[in-house]
Amino acid sequence: MSDIIQILPDSVANQIAAGEVVQRPASVVKELVENAIDAGSTSIKINLKDAGKTLIQIIDNGCGMSATDARLAFERHATSKIKAAKDLFAIRTMGFRGEALASIAAIANVELKTKRTEDELGTHLVIDGSELASQDSIACPPGSNFIVKNLFYNVPARRKFLKANSTELRNIITEFQRITLANPEIEFQLIHNDAEVYNLTPSNTRQRIVNIFGRSINTRLISIDTNTSIVKLTGFIGKPKNAKKRTDEQFFFVNDRYMRHPYFHKAVLLAYDKILPPDTIPPYFIFFEVDPKIIDINIHPTKTEIKFEDEQAIFQIIQASIREALGKFNIVPSIDFDEDTSLEIPVAGQNSEIEAPMIKVNPEFNPFEADSNYNPFDGEKSYNPFDEERKSFESNQFYQEFKAKTPPPSSTPTKKEVPEKWETLYEEPAKKEKEEKLSQAAIDRENIPDYFQPQQSMPEFTQKTLQPKEQIQKAKNFFQLKNKYILTPIRSGLMIIDQRKAHERILFEKFINSLENHQGIAQQTLFPQTIELNASDYTLLQVIIEDVRALGFDIREFGKKTFVINGTPADIQNCEPKELVENLLANYKSNQMDVKLKVRENLAKSLAKASALNYGKTLSNEEMSSILDQLFACTTPNFTPDGKAIISVLESQELESRFK
Template sequence: MPDIIRLLPDSVANQIAAGEVIQRPASVVKELLENAIDAGGKNISLIVKDAGRTLIQVTDDGSGMSETDARMAFERHATSKIREASDLFSIHTMGFRGEALASIAAVAEVVLRTRTRDSETGTEVRISGSKFLGQEPVACNPGTQFQVKNLFFNTPARRKFLKSDTTEQKYILQEFYRVAIPFHDISFVVMHNNAELYNLPSSGLLQRIVRLMGKQALQNLVEIKSETSLVSISGYIGKPQLAKKTYGDQYFFVNRRFIRHGYLHKAVAQAYEKILPSGAVPSYFIFLTVPPESIDVNIHPTKTEVKFEDEQAIWQILHASVREGLGKFNIIPSLDFEANAGIEIPVLQKNTEIRTPEVQIDPEYNPFEKETERGRTAKYASSLHSSELLNWEKVYAGFEKTPEEEGSEADLFQQENRAEQISGKFIQIKGRYIVTAVRSGLMVIDQKRAHERILYERYLEGLKSQQTASQQELFPRQISLTTDEYRFLLPMLQGLQSAGIDLRDFGNGSVVLYGCPPEWKGNDPEEMIRLFLHMLREEEGDPEQIGRERIAENLAKATAIPYGKVLSQEEMNLMTDQLFACSNPSFSFDGRAILTIISLDEIEKKLR
């Protein structure tokens, strides 16, 4: 049998390895920004065209590279960050693997211009698909500039599976936030298709967060700070007003490196347990500083996963720090041992009248009688004695009435499209389900899905007819948005007005709300709009191409009543009425069941 195992050419091996490191344009942005920071850059610019497909350019004013280093930087596993294996446990830089530039050069056309401060001229290196094209002297400023053009030009399958420009731009900005927040002492400029998205001067952490997340964050962030021998914790956590129904504004940084950590997220989430409604996710920007040797960041090529030496202890410290921060600002009750550190010593007060303590005695108390039964009996007897049995005949009033006299089933819910006759009496279970009797058994309705269905059909009808009622605000409300939110919302303003949401562009990243649908009564319109935007941005697609169905779906999700909301009999009655007036009351717009019927036969089988 002939030999069949062969070494792959470097160009093919590089493309395979690049699949782990460079998954989309945002991966290139992340690696180049981290390189600029490691080079000591204090002013960094990011220029993107066509969401990174055509161009990604990062320029810094850092240390620059020599002629030899500029060429060597594109070799796989070539790095200035570490020298030996032990260095992996004392990493102080963002990068260290020596894979990023080789991976980028394998799937794109790359031009590098760099110059050190003590050199008169710089160096330009050109590489395309791992193929070295040339190197020559060039006039340039001190620092480094990377131009990455035509990403995935030699791997059409990878390019084909990229999402829309809006989606890819969203991922690019996510990576930018993860770098810009911890390195708030660095100035950043971001351009997309010749439009300036961000111009962030060097500032404090809070100022950087507000510039990125919007002015509403300023009044709704709480500072936390905790120093221990194991870990130092600092940053900001959001008040309940900043919580959302979806993930997005949760940031952990370990030694200024963004990480994902589900276990530590639980430490934060549990601190909010009793102050946030079910399903709400708190916002936070938390920095953990630990000795480099106590963590392992060499787990995944993206370096967003880390292992801690003492994870459980850090969990406890983080949980306590978040609870302390919430308690200081009276968001939750807290035990503050330092606030009343002085010990109270009893002091004899002269000329004080001494009284015999009163003892409450219940002559009817029987220690062998069940407390619950005795309590009910005593309460009932007390009420009878207090009224001295006046108007005793009223005790029996109403017993002679028959159910038919009080009202029959036929008087309730006469909609022709009802599959079952409903009793008109409702029970709510755990703030989630509405239960009512029907002829064939019990009907169980998911209250949130039911409300979503009702709102979806209303919004969709309004978008089609363009005649949805709008309840005008007494005082128009200005809403400040992040740059990303603002650019995403603008193409949809006309469609939203058809749905009863009277929003108008105010310029400078702001919109003004003049009116909203009557269904929003009792809710904060600004919160509804932000949630709607957040949910819509999580989906794929261009905002200019978003159809009426998607707008209606996301509006319904954002404004429907949450699980846990207690409903009155009248509210449950009205919701059931409105549900069965819908075109399809059995299923939500995304195909989930809204209701089910437990038959009498099933109930009888369970109780045999």
């Protein structure tokens, strides 16, 4: 039998590596921009076509490469940052494994123009599918200019699974934000289809956050700064009242490298325990500075997961730092960390004698003597400010006549003053309460109001989707429990309805009908409101703007990354337009994880969840009746669009069994 083991060609090995390193256009942008940062660039320009599927161009003013280095850079595992295994534990650069350029060149058409400052001419390379097509000298400015065209052109299966341009662009913007936040001293420019998305000038960290996420975030930031022997923490956290349901404003950076860390994320949430609105996450931008020897960043191909040597200690430091910052801004009760408020407690010496404190007491003091004005702790007569008023009152003629007619109090109580059955005063409370309950008369059924009487005639409930079929009383008796549940008696027992979930189902079916028929009715606001969005939300809203208008929104683009809201759907009441749009976009992005969900269904589902009736609202009997009438008119009244139960029935048999 012949040998079957063989060495893979470099082109095939590079394509396999590209499956781990290059997952989408955003991965290419990340790797090339990180290389530009490692090259010492102070200005980086990113130019995209069709969300990177057609063109990704990265231009920097870094150190550039010689002709030999430019050619070797596309070889697998070629790197200038590691020479020995020990260097893996002292990494401070962004890239180091030498897989990125080889992987990108294996699945795209790549051009490179690069030149060092000391060279007269630069180098122009053209590589197609890992094969060098040409290498020439060229006149170009110092730095590097990478051009990646036709991503996945030779791997059609990978290209077929790329998402829509709007989705891929948002992924690129996410990677762009992570890199630019960690490097505020570098100038960045992002252009998509000849339209400028970002133009970030060099600044400090706070200003970079404002430039990326909008001016409104500036007033919501609280700074943190903690320095310990293990780690140094700096950055900003958000105020609890401004926490949102969105999860795109949470960032961890270690040594200026973005990372994901669920354990540290939990530490942040625990620091905000009991002060956050329900189902919200505060924004945070936390930077770790640690010794590279105590972390391992070589555990994931994209280098976004990092191991720490002492994670439990850092967990506690994160909690303490955030609570200290919240305490300084009076968000939660805390001690003053800026002033020395320690108490000086005297400590007795070993040979010192302990003397008991002496208290002077006036033995002649009698509080029942009218003329006594002595202080029992002084031993001397003290001034009583009410003494003159008392003497004036006692000298009054009416007081003297009243005193003469009033007999002196007896030292022993009369017979009438002795309470009857005084022995029962000393009986055990539980025994007494039990006897009182037994002595109560039975409740007369005639005293029960008609409101609670069972009705003789009840219309049949014919919804096929509700199992089992129930019959609701004609009188429609409704009760609200904890401003969260609606209770109503039915023939088989007690029906319990979750008011928020019921309203969410009602709104969802209304919005679906509006999208299908394009009959959304807008209710004009008294004063138009403008909303400034970050680049990701701005791009998303541009894509779904027509469907948003079909729901009943009167919304128009108004300047750069800004929309003006003139009206909201008439079915939505008591909702702030800006908050409604923000929650709509946040829910829409979270629902995109469900690949089976269509765009319009996702939009209706997101808006229903953003505008549904909140818990804690007191409802009138008419409002509860209206909710149930609309719910049972829905095609699927039992479940929310997410598949959560809306209705629960407590059977009469179960109620009876509880009292046996």
